[in-house]
Amino acid sequence: MVVLSLAKRTAIAGILVASSLGSQLANANQTALIKVDGSSTVYPLTEAVAEEFQKANRGHIRVTVGIAGTGGGFKKFCRGETDIADASRPILKEEMELCQKNGIGYYELPIAFDALTVAVSPKNTWITSMTVEELKKIWEPAAQSKITKWNQIHSDWPDAPIVLFGAGSDSGTFDYFTDAIVGKAKASRGDYTASEDDNVLVQGIENNKNALGYIPFAYYAAQMKKLKAVAIVGKNGPVLPSAENVIKGSYQPLSRPLFIYVSEAAAKRQEVKDFVDYYLTEGPKLIAEVRYIPL
Numbered sequence: 001m002v003v004l005s006l007a008k009r010t011a012i013a014g015i016l017v018a019s020s021l022g023s024q025l026a027n028a029n030q031t032a033l034i035k036v037d038g039s040s041t042v043y044p045l046t047e048a049v050a051e052e053f054q055k056a057n058r059g060h061i062r063v064t065v066g067i068a069g070t071g072g073g074f075k076k077f078c079r080g081e082t083d084i085a086d087a088s089r090p091i092l093k094e095e096m097e098l099c100q101k102n103g104i105g106y107y108e109l110p111i112a113f114d115a116l117t118v119a120v121s122p123k124n125t126w127i128t129s130m131t132v133e134e135l136k137k138i139w140e141p142a143a144q145s146k147i148t149k150w151n152q153i154h155s156d157w158p159d160a161p162i163v164l165f166g167a168g169s170d171s172g173t174f175d176y177f178t179d180a181i182v183g184k185a186k187a188s189r190g191d192y193t194a195s196e197d198d199n200v201l202v203q204g205i206e207n208n209k210n211a212l213g214y215i216p217f218a219y220y221a222a223q224m225k226k227l228k229a230v231a232i233v234g235k236n237g238p239v240l241p242s243a244e245n246v247i248k249g250s251y252q253p254l255s256r257p258l259f260i261y262v263s264e265a266a267a268k269r270q271e272v273k274d275f276v277d278y279y280l281t282e283g284p285k286l287i288a289e290v291r292y293i294p295l
Contacts, residue, residue, distance in 0.1 A: 031059065031060060032062070033062050033063075033064070034050075034061065034062070034063045034064070034083050034084070034266075034272055035064055035082040035083050036063060036066065036083065036085070036086060036260075037067070037073045037081075037082045037085065038067075038068060038070055038073020038085040038086035038087055039067075039073060039088040039173075040067040040171065040197060040198050041070075041114060041171075041216040041218070042086035042087065042111070042259070043065060043067045043086060044290040044291075044292075045111065045218075045258070045286060045287060045290050045292060046065050046084075046279075048286045048289065048290055049278065049282065050063035050065055050275075052278075052282060053274075053275055053278045053279075053282075056278070061271045061274075065086075066082075067196065067197065068170065068196070069170035069171040069196035070086070070088050070170070070173075071095075071169070071170040071171065071172065071175075073086055074087070074091060074092075074095040074098075074261075075095075075098075077099070077104070077106070077263065078098040078099040078101075078104050079098075080104055080263075080265075082263075083263050084260055084261065084263070085106075085260065085261040086258075087172055087259040087260070087261060088114065088173050088176060088216070088256065088258055088259075089172035089175050089176050089256070091108065091261065092175075104263060104264075104265070105263070105264035106262060106263055106264060107261065107264065107267065108259055108261055109259060109262065109276070109279075110258070111260055111287075111295070112283075112293060112295060113246050113255060113256065113258065113292065113293040113295065114255070114256050114257075114258055114293070115217040115241035115242065115243070115251050115255055116173065116180075116215075116217065117215055117216070117217050117220040117229050117230075117241045118135065118212070118213070118229070118230040118232065119212075119213055119214070119220055119227045119228060119230065120205065120211060120213075120227070120230060121206060121207070121208060121210075122225075124209060124210075124211075126154075126156075126158060127157075128238070129230060129231035130233065131233040132253065134153055136181050137153060138162060138212070140182045140187065141182075144189035144190060147162070148161060148162060149161060158210075160209075160210050161210055162210060163193075163204075163208050163211045163212070164191075164192035164193065164211070164213065165192060165193045165194075165195075165201045165204040166188070166192050166193075166213055167194065167195070167198075167201070167214070168195050169186065169194070173198075173214070173216060174186070174188070174194075176256050177254075180253040180254055181253075198216055198219040199219070201214075201215050201219075202215060202220075202226070205227055206223065206226040217241050217291060217292065218290050218291040218292055220241070229241055232251065232252070232253075234251075234252055236250065239251050239252075241254070243288075257295075258292065
């Protein structure tokens with residue numbers, strides 16, 4: 001039998017206490033991670049909310065925000081790879097089925113409105129407004145390789161090429177625009193510059209006199225000096241995208257709601273619950289800053 005002296009026993013006890021305290025401090029200093037991915041349209045708002053939320057939590061919670069596009073975001077979300085999906089359209093039936101197959105329950109939360117914007121270069125002198133029918137004539141699948149010049153839309157428009165920019169097929173903006181303009185989601189000509197990154201589209205439209213594209217309002221509003229919005233002709237004449245026109249209901253058919261989808265399992269974690277609560281209470285204050293329209 002080994003008998004330890006009082007000094008040795010005291011020293012060992014001190015080591016054990018220090019070890020326990022160190023472990024508790026390490027746990028207290030761990031950074032919780034919240035993963036968000038999806039719509040590039042919703043990205044500016046979620047990024048702004050995440051930045052303020054992280055400041056409020058002094059580094060104890062980290063929020064990562066990706067821009068895989070609404071479709072790409074739902075693929076990750078329904079595989080259980082993310083906690084929250086940003087979406088610029090409601091979840092589709094096949095995405096619901098994928099979530100159900102993988103046991104992913106979720107909450108759908110509307111967060112803001114967008115005025116999806118048709119834009120041209122400021123150097124474009126011949127367009128101020130367009131009808132839905134004219135836009136359909138340009139964007140429908142049958143237009144591919146056939147409707148290629150502006151004077152095919154109006155005889156007094158230039159004999160110049162139409163250079164198109166639009167959302168990629170994983171984007172909720174692509175789904176919404178094609179449904180609203182062409183009449184069927186995902187029905188689009190394919191001979192255009194496509195990207196899930198709206199900044200790429202902004203640069204493309206800005207730099208080409210013959211360009212036409214569609215982008216979320218926040219991206220247009222941030223670059224108003226570099227882009228020109230096209231008014232959409234409705235029952236009461238041409239209507240430009242704006243917060244006022246969305247609220248009045250006159251900017252049709254390109255006004256749309258934006259969403260976040262929260263995993264039920266993730267929502268049981270305190271940090272995710274706190275982030276969603278923060279999003280719903282503080283987010284509306286940031287909506288105007290990122291140029292969207294409050295609910």
